[in-house]
Amino acid sequence: MGRSPCCDKVGMKKGPWTPEEDQKLLAYIEEHGNGSWRALPAKAGLQRCGKSCRLRWTNYLRPDIKRGKFSLQEEQTIIQLHALLGNRWSAIATHLPKRTDNEIKNYWNTHLKKRLAKMGIDPVTHKPKNDALLSSDGQSKNTANLSHMAQWESARLEAEARLVRQSKLRSNSFNQLASPEFSSASTSSMNKSAAAVAAPAPPRCLDILKAWNGGLTKPTEAGGSGGVGSVSGLGGELESPTSTLSFSENAPPIPASGIGESSTNFIEFVGNSATCEGGIMKEEGEEDWKGFGNSTHLPEYKDGIENSMSFTSGLHDMTMSMESAWTPESLRTGNEHVSGGTFLERFTDLLLNNSCDRSFSDGGGESDNGWWWWWWQWQ
């Protein structure tokens, strides 16, 4: 469809924002919230178009924005999510609390993309440019599975991103207070309407990615039998690393109200930050995701999945297709290669595990390339 530019009015200022303009915008949003962006500039006394104001607010002035260098953990998250979602920056941003989609996009374009390219990895497909590495049968099978998983996760992550957006909207309209982190921030003087746009707690998908990668790739630390054992450790009820397949068959039927009034469920799901910690928020310890199969944790995720699944039939269809593609047998088959380790397995393993050992990275900047260098050496 498209539409004509909103800022073609004569006299609209463009270009960098001045501190005075920032102050005006902040003051207005503090006072009135950020309702209609189109009407906002006139009311706030700004010679800007609404779009420009919105951009300035969401990308710069918003109180819940973390600025500065991306951590290794954040880098890994971006890379993994980009592999799944592609350039869906807003969806990726929902899993990186306090980072904006614009910031992530810029960081990808200026740092990560180049780094991957340097390493001979296609930043679009996330595969090595020399695909000979993946030519053996088992690896092909694993790659096929990974592709299916990626498709499914992609759909689900997108759904989650939409949930977050919905949650944002709703919390905005109800003027609810945001997360404790926000309320304790230096900008605590911001009123409720401003606080309402603070980022919600991150969804749990990173838990799943980690559990998936961990289950597939991580040998048991107690000297167990490796990947297969790890998967079984996730529990018989969790045959798929993403835990969805068995749910689609065994889960109790979703109540009609759960579908018809799904938005309520979504908000509960998204807002339940307590169970989201296992993801990117938990940089220290990282213990939760390892215990993903824990019966106390599982139902919560299960609920989330069900809610997500009720969100879109497309997602459900994807799950159905996954059931044929990702069977327990295929999982086990895939894990036969764990001892040797396929490229993708080891790659994601490194992505996830090296983050715990900061000595690999961050201190050395570009020169030592951190875990990338480690991975490169392994090649």
Add this chain to the structure above:
DNA sequence: AATATGCACAACCGCGGTCAC
């Protein structure tokens, strides 16, 4: 010291999706 080049990031532009009328 002056200029050229590269880099990082903020901001803009145009389009698609959604919603109200």
Add this chain to the structure above:
DNA sequence: TGTGACCGCGGTTGTGCATAT
């Protein structure tokens, strides 16, 4: 149901700073 307004997203451009020559 069709239309237009609004919002949000992703791609692109512009600007300022840092480094190299």
